[in-house]
Amino acid sequence: MLTEPVKLTQAEARVLGSLIEKEITTPDYYPLSLNALMNACNQRSNREPIMNLDEDDLRQALHGLEAKQLAGRARSADGRVMKYEHWLGEAFNFSRAETALICVLLLRGPQTPGELRGRTERLHEFTEISDVTNGLQKLMEREPPLVTLLARQPGARESRYAHLLSGPVESSIAADGESAAEEPQSTASSYQERIAQLESNVAELQREVAALREKVESLFG
Template identity: 55%
Template structure:
């Protein structure tokens, strides 16, 4: 994509892609709900701490490029936002699911993508997901996904989106040094904690959206 999207623009679009599926009753998102979605601490890498001063200019830039639509329904003072990636890039739901997870979580292996796209779009199996990745790599007129160089000590390759430009390739020496560090054994409780944190973040986004709608409703009678 030329020019490449900024990190904030990528986070906005990724968050909208996610919330369109996970919280459809509150989609499109108000500015407050969008801000909360961008600043989630779960399902985000890296975690961001954005404010309105960073968010608003990015939404304006995305609107000018046709990737974001601003909506204000009749009788409401609340402005809401929805992505237009499906229209502008002619993408279908499975492609949007993969891109959304890559935009929110960074480079990932097929196995990681298969697990993390489950709530956005369930793939039949890993081969189904890998076939879609290949189609995004060879897509015309320009690819949307790239295959990264294999990391030292890793059997699986990782994939990254190209909406923000060419992804940084891993540094072999740094990765090798990192690979010598002891790793922590996964705790089964982590999955339960992660699920609870995701639920809390989604509830916060819903509350933020409802609060904004309520404030706008009250403003009509002042």
């Protein structure tokens, strides 16, 4: 069982999350071949962000996960095709609830308890939101902690939780309840990009309306 902090790359986190998910949702096809794993990592549903990992990316991620004792070549595979599995149970001895929460956090990033409850349905049934928060609390109380509570975003009703398997997360809540960091610069930049895109869309619509008006006037003027 691992007792040292783990720091996964983005690709390693996606590979690990995909292996965990497919073991539970498609057990007949698990362990996964490299091609099946690539499809799982790059699928466009239930993934944030969407990624486009190739075979070299996968091999490098699997090598890193094997070095961390989290995943690697399937030990019981007996076919000609090389297959891969995760070893999360050996590394952390998670309950089914903890496994489901970590899996969805790896695949979709920071989420609220409500989002986690809805998105873990295929992996584990949480009867109440309190069951989700209890599971998250257990993961936060691990040594070292595996989940953290993030500072609430402006205008948001619920706080989000994030996994710590890729290292510390900015804007997490410190032990005294204060924000450990200001809102990341990337978030402010993202807002500016959205505003710029909206302004561009409005300008384009205005040009289209003007062009249509000219056509109407030329036809009926």
